[in-house]
Amino acid sequence: MANLVEIRDLRVAFDGVPVLHGIDLDVRPGEALGLVGESGCGKSVTWLAALGLLPSKAKVSGTVTLGETDLSGAPQAKLEKVRGGRIAMIFQDPSSALNPVLKVGRQLCEALRLHRGLTGNDARREALRLMDMVGIPDARGRFSLYPHEFSGGQCQRLMIAMALAGEPDLLIADEPTTALDATIQAQILDLLARLRAEMNMAIVFISHDLGAVAQVCERVCVMYAGRIVEQGAVGLLFERPRHPYTRGLFDAIPRLHGPRTPLVPIPGTVPDPRNLPKGCAFQPRCAHARGFCQSERPDLLAQKDGRKLACAFPLPEGSEEVEREVRREGMLQ
Amino acid sequence: MSPLLEANDLVRVYAGRKGLFGKAVPVRAVDGVSLRVNRGETLGIVGESGSGKSTLGRLLLGVDPAQGGTVQFDGQQLPEAGTQAWRALRARMQMVYQDPLAALDRRLTIATQIREPLDIHRVGTPEQREARVAELMRAVGLRPDQAGRYPHELSGGQRQRVVIARALATDPDLLVCDEPVSALDVSIQAQVVNLLRELQGDGRLSMVFISHDLKVVRNLCDRVAVMYLGRIVEEGPSEELFANPQHPYTQALISSVPEPGRALDSRVILQGEPPNPARRPSGCAFHPRCARATDICRGQVPDLIPVAPGQTAACHHVTGARATRAA
Incomplete structure (x- = not known):
């Protein structure tokens, strides 16, 4: 099947400092793709650049195609039709994305008028349906309330309802649950998974929370310092990570089960984009790095098992299973 | 007990x-x-x-x-x-907050800030305080050459180490x-x-x-x-x-x-x-x-x-x- 979105060699520089170094990414119709990485790795910038939402001082190059439409360098008018229409985006902080002085019902109707041409009672009926769909209790009674009269979780539901107003083919969710409480986070993840199935819509889920990504997504890209370093099916990547950075991210998370041991942090910090190390950007923090890594940058290459990997000395395949076996034996004793 | x-x-x-x-x-x-x-x-x-x-x-x-x-x-x-x-x-009894940047003074070097509780509670001689700051920085994993840095020159993790070092200063x-x-x-x-x-x-x-x-x-x-x-x-x-x-x-x-x-x-x-x-x-x-x-x-x-x-x-x-x- 043809890809819904194809991003090729997307590069972004702020004030001459490159922060995104050539991203190639495909989103298939209806799939859930996760983008993970630490702050500053470029996971949000990728999509802001693709949708033309970066400030003008950002220098963007590369191509972004949505179906037949080329979005790179497209005029604002054309982009505005796509944004909120075929591609919608929701952000981390819902309360700052809603207009505080307009009633939520009116904001929803506005989105419906812009993207679907609905007005009057039709728009109102559809807005109520959307509010019901995202789980706002008593939608009719709360249609004329202001955003501050809703809780954070409900504001995020309203944002999702607005994003759905244009019946998008792709929903980009940028850390949609980070600002929410644990029990509310679970509700929103559940809602996103349900909506995706009901509406047959693709989702790009941007998050630093590997657990949340694992629950929503089928495919994952791990980013580091403006590049994709590992990419593949969720099960494959999370069961048997091969890039030392992916593996490091997992080891750094404390567990809810099993013995309480000291964590295994990744030493050092994320490099400054103005001052990237030579060769592989992860090399100064990598326990597996050799001389080669300091001079040559590895390309993102397809592997036999279907993943893509950018590492000259990846972790051996199946190493995880061996270790897990050892760990299980340790626990039995 | x-x-x-x-x-x-x-x-x-x-x-x-x-x-x-x-x-x-x-x-x-x-x-x-x-x-x-x-x-x-x-x-x-x-x-x-x-x-x-x-x-x-x-x-x-x-x-x-x-x-x-x-x-x-x-x-x-x-x-x-x-x-x-x-x-x-x-x-x-000391406290460590969530946001290290808000808990630190932007205009003071980190060594000065780690030392501050010692000055306030008048712990030891000035030389002893200097030595204690160096010891604390080592304990939380900060390098000695970072003593003269300002909070904005450090990463988030390093700033939180400074806050923890300062909280530990008075033991x-x-x-x-x-x-x-x-x-x-x-x-x-x-x-x-x-x-x-x-x-x-x-x-x-x-x-x-x-x-x-x-x-x-x-x-x-x-x-x-x-x-x-x-x-x-x-x-x-x-x-x-x-x-x-x-x-x-x-x-x-x-x-x-x-x-x-x-x-x-x-x-x-x-x-x-x-x-x-x-x-x-x-x-x-x-x-x-x-x-x-x-x-x-x-x-x-x-x-x-x-x-x-x-x-x-x-x-x-x-x-x-x-x-x-x-x-």
Whole structure:
């Protein structure tokens, strides 16, 4: 099947400092793709650049195609039709994305008028349906309330309802649950998974929370310092990570089960984009790095098992299973 | 041996307000909380936003005055905030906040800031203070050449190390940490968690660790108290509480933590949201969201009762089965 979105060699520089170094990414119709990485790795910038939402001082190059439409360098008018229409985006902080002085019902109707041409009672009926769909209790009674009269979780539901107003083919969710409480986070993840199935819509889920990504997504890209370093099916990547950075991210998370041991942090910090190390950007923090890594940058290459990997000395395949076996034996004793 | 810190029936009421000219509505942010922290022990306090966990942390140090209840530190009643005796005692009890950039002064070098508590409490000679700063920086993993840096020149993880070094300067007995790793990236978070684990190592430092991140709490804490709307609903040894939660809220909270490899549909997903503390539901505050709620939950506030050795829960529905087994 043809890809819904194809991003090729997307590069972004702020004030001459490159922060995104050539991203190639495909989103298939209806799939859930996760983008993970630490702050500053470029996971949000990728999509802001693709949708033309970066400030003008950002220098963007590369191509972004949505179906037949080329979005790179497209005029604002054309982009505005796509944004909120075929591609919608929701952000981390819902309360700052809603207009505080307009009633939520009116904001929803506005989105419906812009993207679907609905007005009057039709728009109102559809807005109520959307509010019901995202789980706002008593939608009719709360249609004329202001955003501050809703809780954070409900504001995020309203944002999702607005994003759905244009019946998008792709929903980009940028850390949609980070600002929410644990029990509310679970509700929103559940809602996103349900909506995706009901509406047959693709989702790009941007998050630093590997657990949340694992629950929503089928495919994952791990980013580091403006590049994709590992990419593949969720099960494959999370069961048997091969890039030392992916593996490091997992080891750094404390567990809810099993013995309480000291964590295994990744030493050092994320490099400054103005001052990237030579060769592989992860090399100064990598326990597996050799001389080669300091001079040559590895390309993102397809592997036999279907993943893509950018590492000259990846972790051996199946190493995880061996270790897990050892760990299980340790626990039995 | 007596516990290092013992709080009984703490109450903190804020005057909430509905609308600009509305009548003041009392908000019971902390509503009758009792807890104890033994020497060398780390107590975790978990709960969602608005559960009163941060307020509780401030009450324990006397930074925020309690309207009711008592705090005893090292067997003595906590002196009133602002008094000379309280200031002197603060050298033995320190606090670490979530946002290190806000907790540090942008115009002072980090060495000056780590030294400040020593100057304030007049600990040692100037030379000894210099030596202590160097020692502290080493202990938290900062390089000596970073002493002259300013906060903005450091990364988030390094700043949090500075805040921890400063809190440790006077060699306190108690450290209250309010979400100390929540603002940090995963890989950096692990570095700071390990640093706190090392501090626990010699068994002299007691900690109250306030966080919404259950995974970190389980990794660090000996005992855990779960708060809901200003009250402790369950408390117990970390290991047992996470393996065998009794209160329906604790069960839902633990189940809501997304973990790689666990499917979404096997989770308990709570309906509704935490209620507004200004409009506390009658009886058990959790009953509107609880699948097991019955009439008694709507009418009567459940007390914390023993459910297993060292573990207590406040729920009308965990009484029978477990209590008989515990007895």
